[in-house]
Amino acid sequence: MPPPADILKVAIEWPGAFPKLMEIDQKKPLSAIIKEVCEGWQLPNHETYALQNADSTNFYITEKNRNNIKNGSILRLTKSPGQMAMQLHERIQSSSLDVKLDALKDLANSSRDITFAQEFINLDGISLLTQMVESGTERYQKLQKMMKPCFGEMLSFTLTAFVELMDHGIVSWDTFSVAFIKKIASFVCKSSMDSAVLQRSLAILESMVLNSQDLYQKVAQEITIGQLMPHLQGTDQDIQTYTIAVINALFLKAPEEKRQEMAHILAQKQLRSIILTNVIRGPKPINEEMAHQLYMLQVLTFNLLEDRMMTKMDPQDQAQRDIIFELRRIAFDVECESNSGSIEKRKSMYTRDYKKLGFINHVNPAVDFTQIPPGMLALDNMLYFARQHQDSYIRIVLENSSREDKHECPFGRSSIELTKMLCEILKVGELPSENCHDFHPMFFTHDRSFEEFFCICIQLLNKTWKEMRATSEDFNKVMQVVREQITRALTAKPNSLDQFKSRLQNLSYTEILKIRQSERMNQEDFQSRPIVELREKIQPEIMELIKQQRLNRLCEGTCFRKISSRRRQDKFWYCRLSPNHKVLHYGDLEESPQGEVPHDSLQDKLPVADIKAVVTGKDCPHMKEKGALKQNKEVLELAFSILYESDEYLNFIAPDKHEYCVWTDGLNALLGKEMTSEFTRSDLDTLLNMEMKLRLLDLENIQIPEAPPPIPKEPSNYDFVYDCN
Numbered sequence: 001m002p003p004p005a006d007i008l009k010v011a012i013e014w015p016g017a018f019p020k021l022m023e024i025d026q027k028k029p030l031s032a033i034i035k036e037v038c039e040g041w042q043l044p045n046h047e048t049y050a051l052q053n054a055d056s057t058n059f060y061i062t063e064k065n066r067n068n069i070k071n072g073s074i075l076r077l078t079k080s081p082g083q084m085a086m087q088l089h090e091r092i093q094s095s096s097l098d099v100k101l102d103a104l105k106d107l108a109n110s111s112r113d114i115t116f117a118q119e120f121i122n123l124d125g126i127s128l129l130t131q132m133v134e135s136g137t138e139r140y141q142k143l144q145k146m147m148k149p150c151f152g153e154m155l156s157f158t159l160t161a162f163v164e165l166m167d168h169g170i171v172s173w174d175t176f177s178v179a180f181i182k183k184i185a186s187f188v189c190k191s192s193m194d195s196a197v198l199q200r201s202l203a204i205l206e207s208m209v210l211n212s213q214d215l216y217q218k219v220a221q222e223i224t225i226g227q228l229m230p231h232l233q234g235t236d237q238d239i240q241t242y243t244i245a246v247i248n249a250l251f252l253k254a255p256e257e258k259r260q261e262m263a264h265i266l267a268q269k270q271l272r273s274i275i276l277t278n279v280i281r282g283p284k285p286i287n288e289e290m291a292h293q294l295y296m297l298q299v300l301t302f303n304l305l306e307d308r309m310m311t312k313m314d315p316q317d318q319a320q321r322d323i324i325f326e327l328r329r330i331a332f333d334v335e336c337e338s339n340s341g342s343i344e345k346r347k348s349m350y351t352r353d354y355k356k357l358g359f360i361n362h363v364n365p366a367v368d369f370t371q372i373p374p375g376m377l378a379l380d381n382m383l384y385f386a387r388q389h390q391d392s393y394i395r396i397v398l399e400n401s402s403r404e405d406k407h408e409c410p411f412g413r414s415s416i417e418l419t420k421m422l423c424e425i426l427k428v429g430e431l432p433s434e435n436c437h438d439f440h441p442m443f444f445t446h447d448r449s450f451e452e453f454f455c456i457c458i459q460l461l462n463k464t465w466k467e468m469r470a471t472s473e474d475f476n477k478v479m480q481v482v483r484e485q486i487t488r489a490l491t492a493k494p495n496s497l498d499q500f501k502s503r504l505q506n507l508s509y510t511e512i513l514k515i516r517q518s519e520r521m522n523q524e525d526f527q528s529r530p531i532v533e534l535r536e537k538i539q540p541e542i543m544e545l546i547k548q549q550r551l552n553r554l555c556e557g558t559c560f561r562k563i564s565s566r567r568r569q570d571k572f573w574y575c576r577l578s579p580n581h582k583v584l585h586y587g588d589l590e591e592s593p594q595g596e597v598p599h600d601s602l603q604d605k606l607p608v609a610d611i612k613a614v615v616t617g618k619d620c621p622h623m624k625e626k627g628a629l630k631q632n633k634e635v636l637e638l639a640f641s642i643l644y645e646s647d648e649y650l651n652f653i654a655p656d657k658h659e660y661c662v663w664t665d666g667l668n669a670l671l672g673k674e675m676t677s678e679f680t681r682s683d684l685d686t687l688l689n690m691e692m693k694l695r696l697l698d699l700e701n702i703q704i705p706e707a708p709p710p711i712p713k714e715p716s717n718y719d720f721v722y723d724c725n
Contacts, residue, residue, distance in 0.1 A: 008069055013054055013076045014041055030063055037077055050080040057590055060115040067603030068587065084110065085119035089128065097154075104157035111164035121170050129162045134179045152194030155187075159200035166207065173211040178218055181208065185222035188231075195236060202231075202242035209249040216253040225265050232274050237284050244275070244293040251300045256307075263304050267447060276444045291437035298439045299432040305450060306429040308377040309419075313369035320376075323383055324365055328353050330386045331397040356401030358410030368412060373428075374419040382415045384451040385458060392455070396462050409465040410472070411458075417475075418458055421483055422450070425490070433634035435561075435655065441495045452497055457486060460504050467509035481512055488515075534695065535688055542687045546680060550666035555579055558659055559592055560652055574602060575652070581670065582608055584642075586650070610644040614667045622651040640664055 006026045013019045020040060024033050031047070038046035051061040054076040059065075061075065069075070079087065088110065091103030110116045133155070166173070187193055187201040205223065208215040223246075231243040247266075254262055266272075275297075279290065286294070313320050332353055351362045359365035369379050386393045400408040423429070443449040461482050470478050489503040557576025574597040575586035587602035617623065620641040638654040640663065654660035661679030668675050 008071050008073070010069065010072070011074045012037055012051070013074065017041060019074075024069075026066065026069075030061065030066060034077075041077075043077075048080050048083050049077055052076045052078050057112070058109065059113045059590075062115055065588070065603055068601050070601065081113075081116045081119040085116060085123055085125070089120065089123045089125055092128070092132070101154055101157070104154055104161065108157040108160040108164065111161045114168050117165050117168050118170060121165060126162065126165055126171050129158055129165075130176060130180045132158055133162070134177070134183045152197055156194060156196035156200065159197060159204065163200055163203055163207075166204075173208055173215060176208070176215070181215070181218050182222055185219065188223060189227045191230065195239060198231070199239055199242055202239070202246050206242065206245045206249045209246070209253050213253065216250070220250060220254075225262070225269050225271070229269050229271070229274060232271075233278050235283070237279075237282075237287065237290060240279055241287075241290045241293055244279075244290075244297060247271070248293060248296045248300060251297075259304060260307075263301065272444055272447060276441075280441050280444055288437055291439060294444075295436050295439040296432045298443055299427070299430070301443075302426050302428050302450060303430075305377055305423070308380060309373045309375050309423055309428060311376045312372055313366050313376055313379065315364055315366035315370070320379075321366055323379055324354075327357060327382060327386055330390060331357060331394055354412075357397060357412050358400065358408075358414065359412035360410075365412065368416060371416070373423055374416060377423070378416040378419040381419050381451055381454040381458075382412070384448065385415075385455045388451075389455050392459060396459070400462075406471050407466075407469060409462050409470070410475075411462075413475070414461050414465075415454075415458060417479055418461055418482070419454060421479065422454060422457065422486075425483070425486060426450075431634075435638070436634065440490065440493060442497050442500050445496050449497075453500075456497060456501050456504070457482070460485060464509050481509060484512055531692070531696075535692060538688060538691055538695075539684070542684055542691065543675075545687065546665075546683050547669045547675065549683075550662055550669055550675065551577065551581060553662045554666040554670075555581075556596055557585075558655070558663065559589065559597075561655065575650075576602070577608075577666070577670075584608065584650075606642070606644060606650060608670050611642055611667070611671060612645070613643045614640060614664060614671065615643060616640045616664060620651060621649050622653075640667075642667065 007023050008026060009021065009023055011019045011021055020037070022037070022040075030051070034049055034051060035046040037051075038044075038049055043049065052058050052075065053061065054074040058076075060081055061069065078084070088103050088107045091099055092107060094100045094103065107120075111120065165171070184201050184204050187197055188205065193201075205219055209219050225247065228243050228247060231239050234240065251259065251262060275294070279294070280286070315321075328350070347363075354365045355362045357365070359368050361367040369376060396409075397411050400411060443453070446452050461478065464482055464485065465478050468474065468478055468481065485504055485507045488507055489500055492503055494500040494503055554577035557574055559572050559574050562571040562573060572589040572592050573586060574589055574593065575584060576597070576599065577584055578599065584606040585599045585602040586604050586606070587597075589597070617636050617639060620639045622641065623636060623639050635653060638657065638660050640652050640654070640660065642650040642652075644650070652663065654663060658679065661677035665675040665677050665680050
């Protein structure tokens with residue numbers, strides 16, 4: 001008699017019959033259980049049947065996922081995946097429109113199940129779907145003219161099935177013909193197209209571009225930015241999201257020499273203002289996926305600055321030197337005197353003016369721009385500021401050049417260091433993160449947003465310099481304060497550059513000092529010997545507390561996302577530690593869970609005793625396999641793997657840095673190794689400081705009662721209580 005844990009009570013449905021209540025033994029082969037069910041209904045050929053979940057997923061029960069079955073589950077006896085695939089393969093080719101439509105609808109629904117998908121793909125089902133899309137037969141043409149809703153529905157289900165099948169990663173994207181790409185592109189380019197068809201077509205184009213360099217070339221030839229723009233001006237946020245995703249994909253995969261050309265086209269088509277009007281300031285709140293796509297576009301746009309950022313100035317290039325002459329001319333309202341005075345006199349005059357402009361090298365300021373980063377980007381910013389904000393530029397230069405008290409702020413040096421700082425803050429040159437949604441609306445309010453950002457910040461720097469009464473020796477201190485002012489202002493996500501400017505006005509040097517003082521008081525660390533000894537005595541207790549917290553978090557579990565090229569069709573899996581800390585339970589999920597996932601619903605197990613090691617970053621097997629992920633710095637920082645017996649491994653990509661630290665700490669604690677994450681160091685520091693302050697409280701003349709104070713008497717009535725119900 002098997003133990004009760006292996007016996008499950010379930011209900012099994014069969015069309016046209018009363019459901020059966022029966023017990024199934026999880027130790028029996030699944031085929032034996034299906035045979036028993038079929039015999040109960042006197043159904044022959046049990047091998048042509050299978051069990052499904054009788055819920056919204058209708059996923060097949062397999063040996064791999066059967067542990068997901070719970071007591072009280074409702075299952076359905078149905079045709080096996082192979083039989084179902086053969087029937088649908090035949091029905092979608094039917095001459096009857098009604099049969100064909102129903103079959104395509106069933107196929108779109110069934111294709112979400114990888115068990116069915118494998119069987120349908122084995123029948124060359126993807127080729128059949130692509131032929132149906134690209135054929136453009138007379139029947140489809142007539143349907144399009146006479147019965148548009150029917151045509152749109154059939155095409156929508158066909159494309160949905162195709163997208164779902166491809167999402168399983170069984171078939172390579174490189175296998176598709178130019179005719180198929182042209183047909184998909186034509187659906188996107190049409191002015192009036194069924195929204196479901198348009199959405200699926202955009203998703204297919206995005207996946208093609210991201211998964212194949214060859215397909216990128218073909219898609220780029222078939223579709224233009226101008227043809228995508230109308231889809232951003234509608235009100236359907238899903239279509240807007242997919243449209244921006246396609247633009248991002250084309251941007252990301254474009255060769256470096258073509259990205260500037262593409263950016264010029266986007267500016268001509270007024271992409272920024274269209275997104276600002278119809279998306280950012282649109283009637284609907286921005287959802288998570290749209291925020292990610294806007295972040296992607298923001299990063300890719302700023303990365304166009306990388307070329308100038310990494311270009312050194314050639315001190316012998318006259319065209320580049322002319323820019324410096326232009327800065328001098330605007331600041332001091334002088335023309336380049338070609339013939340006036342001797343050469344020595346002109347050199348002396350230039351040297352004097354370049355010193356006033358705040359360059360380090362007064363004789364040849366071009367040398368200042370040979371440092372990369374920021375290279376020529378700093379000079380571009382300075383020229384933009386001088387031309388577009390001439391009054392502010394002249395005021396800053398003259399104000400500082402006329403000071404004789406060594407408190408002048410060097411405009412040239414400041415601009416170069418500030419440009420470098422802004423590039424670091426905005427991570428210019430880094431690939432976008434897979435998980436980030438951190439876009440800034442203010443950068444979509446101006447065509448030259450980075451240059452305007454610089455203009456605001458250089459004026460802030462000059463203001464802060466004066467508030468600090470700084471000298472040249474304080475240059476690095478001023479830059480640190482300015483960085484803090486900028487980053488704190490950005491965290492508020494201002495909607496416009498004016499709001500950003502207002503936010504900076506409230507973050508004066510005095511305010512920064514107050515904030516720092518407050519934080520310093522909260523993080524005060526005493527260095528006297530008795531205090532240090534007390535810290536050393538307390539530290540093991542705190543480390544044990546942190547260890548228990550990490551293990552408790554592993555017992556609660558975490559939902560991890562499987563990285564795929566099509567983010568909106570994310571697959572999830574869950575992993576948690578058993579309460580006795582001896583087994584890791586994990587398994588796939590259909591959607592992100594709202595709370596903890598029970599142990600018994602996670603079908604796979606890994607004994608902790610079998611774990612050999614935990615590796616992170618580029619040492620992880622899945623970071624070595626996937627080239628695209630390997631290049632992404634942020635994904636690399638969230639990756640870790642468990643290596644266990646027979647060279648097997650379990651790969652993770654944490655949802656964020658916090659979960660990464662929790663899991664790597666917890667796994668190291670299980671293996672008896674030291675917890676070394678930055679999160680552990682932060683927790684240790686915080687908890688130690690709190691414990692130290694508690695133990696060092698000044699209790700002189702304060703009597704601590706031996707017994708707790710008495711509980712006060714109940715009030716005469718409770719009229720003051722407000723009943724929320």
